[in-house]
Amino acid sequence: MNYAAKLFSMSDNAEPIIVLVNPQMGENIGATARAMLNCGLSRLRIVNPRDGWPNERANAMSAGALDRIPPVEIFDTLTAAIADCQTIYATTARSRDLVKPVMTARSASIKIHREIKEGQKVAILFGAERSGLTNEEIMLAHKLITIPLNPDFSSLNLGQSVLLVSYEWSQNIFDAPDITLPMGKSLPASTQLFNTFFDRLDQALDLGGFYRVPEMKDIISRNIRSFFSRAHPTDQEINTLHGIITTLLGTHDKKN
């Protein structure tokens, strides 16, 4: 059985999923698929490709890679694309005013290997060609990946960014000791489970008049989300957080 065949037979969890968000040019999607398969990656999801799917230019540029990986999965929204994923990395060139861990591609790749070994489904997000990921998209991630490059000339095209991140993943097949977060049998909650919790909290806050200044609502809500996401709760902890909300909401009833 050759290498590509082996990839097909692997479980969906055995490698990180590459997610392109709003990519514009088919050429870059093709270059992405080629770079991924060069590095042994095969799971590609695309959110809202500008020119639709399938795409002739993507096929031409992939040098056959698109025929050899499982079918690309297309989604309307980023939230849907990562609903089943537990740990989300966002690639970003600029530094952002978000309190999220920033890792090099190299150290991220070591972490991703470990997370996958634990049974997690991991996604790595890449933004659109010119603009990269929006702050709203980055909010959905737990950690940021940045590639250390010449600070005066750091712009990479999309295919090259995917190549470097995929390359680092492929080079780190050895298990490197690092800090681990023992979670018992509990895995981190999926994005969907996390979102259900956060939406509930957000609505309760809205209803309770927490967002006094309407123009600030989005940014404050984003910061709260960032805080909870940073702790990366397990399924069990999401249940506990729901219990906390229920309790706090009900306290006055019981007192009165």
Added chain:
Amino acid sequence: MNYAAKLFSMSDNAEPIIVLVNPQMGENIGATARAMLNCGLSRLRIVNPRDGWPNERANAMSAGALDRIPPVEIFDTLTAAIADCQTIYATTARSRDLVKPVMTARSASIKIHREIKEGQKVAILFGAERSGLTNEEIMLAHKLITIPLNPDFSSLNLGQSVLLVSYEWSQNIFDAPDITLPMGKSLPASTQLFNTFFDRLDQALDLGGFYRVPEMKDIISRNIRSFFSRAHPTDQEINTLHGIITTLLGTHDKKN
């Protein structure tokens, strides 16, 4: 002085020289220059470029890099191009029947840093697009560099090969923090501030009947504390968490 300016002022020996041998497409020369400058390299020599030099397509594809590095040096023969170099690396995808040391790009980059520190002038050779370096060209090198990739899909284009080799070189120069958590001006909250928040939450939960089984109270309370502590909130976030508690506690009042 910006980074590119610093590169210009460096001695010719301070970085490896990239040598493209018989490249065919200007686009690939441009992509090479861009990838080099992304990674802080600036010395490019070309042996016998098919379409002559300068080359419009190369300029377009370099995203400005060709204007920012020292002039590309053109040679008629590989021998002339490496005449002043002491240590020569040849990149190759296929294994060759030559008794020469073969290194990964990663370990080669460490060696090259050491050789340059010793005062050596080092060259890295890349062959033509389809065929790569001939055996005669490889004979002129001291060591071979190979990039470990998916054995069933290992073909990279020229610009991508240069990118990966340059990237490995650059990871030993850019002083990149491995993992950082950008917090703006906010520091993580002090233990005291954190405890004040947590005690308030804990009491509100207790009052609201959250801890239904008294014997479990300590362990559940500890787990919740552990969750919030893991996110390591800033002062600002502690304020926000207080606001959340206040809001949730007060919601029923306002509804009723």
